[in-house]
Amino acid sequence: MDHFLSSVRNSCRLLKIFLDAPKELGVTELSKRLQLSKGAVHKLLATLEAEGFIRQNEKTRQYTLGYTLLELGNKVLKNHDIVDFAAPYINRLVSRTQELVVLCLQDVTDAIYVTKVDSPHPIRFTVETHRRFPLYSTSASRVLLAYKPESFQDEVLAEGIRTYTPYSYTSADEIKRALQEIRERGYEFSSDRRNVGVTGMAAPLFDSTGEVAASVSVIGPSDRVLPQKDAILRELLETVREMSAELGYRP
Known part of the structure; x- marks a missing residue:
């Protein structure tokens, strides 16, 4: 397992949570499911949001999947x-x-x-x-x-x-x-x-x-x-x- 980057793996785990979860999730719930500190989850979310993989709802302050994932999914299907x-x-x-x-x-x-x-x-x-x-x-x-x-x-x-x-x-x-x-x-x-x-x-x-x-x-x-x-x-x-x-x- 030493050849895995823990930060990348945790980012992938975070994204996969949304496969069987409500449309939006908050930091507390994500922290609980990932068994990571809220600070670590905040950093993951900030990074993923910067790359378009995660979006934050300005009204609820909760997070949902970003449109970059839709583009990648369509690319997979196209190919x-x-x-x-x-x-x-x-x-x-x-x-x-x-x-x-x-x-x-x-x-x-x-x-x-x-x-x-x-x-x-x-x-x-x-x-x-x-x-x-x-x-x-x-x-x-x-x-x-x-x-x-x-x-x-x-x-x-x-x-x-x-x-x-x-x-x-x-x-x-x-x-x-x-x-x-x-x-x-x-x-x-x-x-x-x-x-x-x-x-x-x-x-x-x-x-x-x-x-x-x-x-x-x-x-x-x-x-x-x-x-x-x-x-x-x-x-x-x-x-x-x-x-x-x-x-x-x-x-």
């Missing part, structure tokens, strides 16, 4: 080839299924929806892009986790299982069985696990090395998705097969 590559396929899948379609990527032990196209229906389910969530928590992320080595699965699940609805998985063993089923089927299908009344189905996107590069998921209200489950699943699987082949995957 992320898989987002551009997936766009026409995702748009086509939305056109054929009339439901929300998302592209999901793994980031260490989390998952992120990096892009989406919403359903054209006025009553629809939607998601927030660019937020990270556990790899076991959604149909799209479980597909990513299912194709990882068992040792990695155990590492992710050892951090604890969060439940979201009365129908969520509650143990690592339950999730491990579900992951095995995903690998056997080649796709995931679930209802009510993350949101009651919502059904999602997801399938893996393979690259030229045979690794899972991402997952594609179709999500919508259960009362609309379930009656046309088979048709939506056919469209999803056809789409990921085409995408995988375009990336050079040969089963």
